[in-house]
Every structure is written in structure tokens, then in C-alpha cells.
Amino acid sequence: MLELTIKKGLRATGRRMTRTRQAVLTLLERTRQPLSATEIFDQLHQEKVSIDLVTVYRTLHVLKELGLVVQLDLHQEGLSRYELKEGRKHHHHIRCQMCGHIVDLLLCPLKNVTKLIERQTQFIVDEHTLEFTGLCPECQ
Amino acid sequence: MLELTIKKGLRATGRRMTRTRQAVLTLLERTRQPLSATEIFDQLHQEKVSIDLVTVYRTLHVLKELGLVVQLDLHQEGLSRYELKEGRKHHHHIRCQMCGHIVDLLLCPLKNVTKLIERQTQFIVDEHTLEFTGLCPECQ
DNA sequence: TTCTTATTGCAAGTCTATTGCAAATATCAC
DNA sequence: GTGATATTTGCAATAGACTTGCAATAAGAA
Structure with missing residues (x-):
């Protein structure tokens, strides 16, 4: 299970699984397109999940550090997008x-x-x- | 000659060859590394060429439009670099x-x-x- | 439940890049 | 060369992605 893998990874580096990290992960898991920080922020707010844009950035940073997420810089978009690795x-x-x-x-x-x-x-x-x-x- | 080609390209689109455009071009011509707007700005200022950063951006935009310059987005640098095409x-x-x-x-x-x-x-x-x-x- | 420590939200700041507008300058006709 | 006109420039302000500092909050272990 993805969630368990992630929890382990967080634990191993002295980190915690939180509601906001959960929310970002779930969104990435069910979205097929690579998402930008702002898109994640907007989407979660539409779903009435209260999260700050800063927290989105920090969460993505952590997930990238754990090797769970890939950061993409598409051709001249001027922003970064993120997608789950999840065995892909x-x-x-x-x-x-x-x-x-x-x-x-x-x-x-x-x-x-x-x-x-x-x-x-x-x-x-x-x-x-x-x-x-x-x-x-x-x-x- | 490069300078002539450029002047023609500018003319053909109702544009003018100016001192600032000249300066940016000359710098790109003699620099081997692809340069960012800020680097161009800094370098020209070191050479006592008075130019605004906005003008650097606008010049690069024009040169790109004319197909004389290529815009590069290197891996996670978070900025654009430019280099002359010049037959390359x-x-x-x-x-x-x-x-x-x-x-x-x-x-x-x-x-x-x-x-x-x-x-x-x-x-x-x-x-x-x-x-x-x-x-x-x-x-x- | 309590305590420790990571995490969050908010405000402010950084950095690249763009836009509006008045002043400066290149080009053309004379 | 001189003047008319349209482009270009510099300055100030703005946009947008992303980061940082810090006090308040919440996770997880005892």
C-alpha cells in the first residue's frame, strides 16, 4: 500500500503523517495529470480542505526528498509540476x-x-x- | 555578416537597430555560455553600458521572435538563458x-x-x- | 492526558519576468 | 541638417512562483 510506504518514509526521517500531507497525497494519487503547487492548492480548496499554499510547497518538497514524487519542469511553463512515482x-x-x-x-x-x-x-x-x-x- | 542579417530582420518587421540592441548582440556573440537576462544586465553594466533590465528582457524577446536567439530552460534553474543561433x-x-x-x-x-x-x-x-x-x- | 517536537498558517520577502506610460531616440521625408 | 513620426527606452509599479521567520497548532510517544 502506498500510504504505508509513505508513512514509513516519513517516520524514518523523523517526520509525521498529517492531515495536510494526506490530502496532497490523495489528490496526487487520483489525478492523472502532473499538478502544480497552485493547482493542488486550488483543487483542495474546492474540496473544502483548508491548506495554505506554503504548506503545499513544503509538502511537495518533503515528498520529493523522500523520492515519492517527481518534479517536472515542462518546456517554458515557468513553474514546476509534480507527479507521484508510485512504482512507475x-x-x-x-x-x-x-x-x-x-x-x-x-x-x-x-x-x-x-x-x-x-x-x-x-x-x-x-x-x-x-x-x-x-x-x-x-x-x- | 551577422550584424547585417539582424538589421535586415529588424527592418523587415518595422523595428530599429539601436545602441542597446547592439550591445546585447555583441555580448551574446562573444560569450560562449548561454546567458540569463540578469547576467547580460550585470555584464553590460560592468562594461559601463547603461541599459535597463527591462530593456534586456525586451531585446531578448525581439531577438527570439526574429529567430536569431534560442531561449533555453535548463533543468530546474528557474530562469531562462539565451544563446545566438548564428548558423549553429x-x-x-x-x-x-x-x-x-x-x-x-x-x-x-x-x-x-x-x-x-x-x-x-x-x-x-x-x-x-x-x-x-x-x-x-x-x-x- | 501530558509533553516534546514537527508542522502549519500568516505575513513578509525574494526573484524572474511583464506592463503602462512619459521621455528619449532612430528613421524617413524634406 | 531639420523636423515629423513611430519605435524604443527607463522608471515605477505589478504579477506570479516560490521561500523564510516566527508564533500558534497538532502529531505521536510516554
């Missing part, structure tokens, strides 16, 4: 420029490329960001 | 997490992938962002 494989996204709809990509074409880059640049590669934009079927 | 091919970057040094990558492994994504998602792919982070040879 490393993947990328494509976002519609028109409607903002975000879809997961099932492939990551970069596994072989990393070695090539390391040889070429002498860097030790740590992370990569790969995000696409375009027009979704509805907006074409 | 489409490419990506890798940034050192330690010292911030940015190096060009000579390959783009995504040409074939785009078609695959279009088939898979039914999107029409327009752009992609691909940026790496890691440790540069000096920081390892």
Missing part, C-alpha cells in the same frame, strides 16, 4: 500548446545516449530533462 | 551541478523518436527540450 518507470511527457493537456510518453530514448555524452564531454551525467510540446489530437 | 545547428546542453558550467552537446538523439511519439500519442510534435545535468571534469 522513468518516463517523459508531451504537452499540448493549445489546451495544456499532458500525456505520458512510454519510451525514453536516452539510455544509450548517456554513455555517449559522458565519453564526449567527460561529464558524469546525473539527470536529464526531456519534454515535448505539440498539438494534441483534439486541438489539431 | 539545433543542439542541447549539459550543465554542471557544481559550478554551473554549460557545455554544448553535438548530438540530438531525437530525430527518429519524434515520429514514434507522433504515432504513439497522435500529437503533432512541435518542440522538445532536452537538457542534462551532471558533474564536469573539474568538479568530479
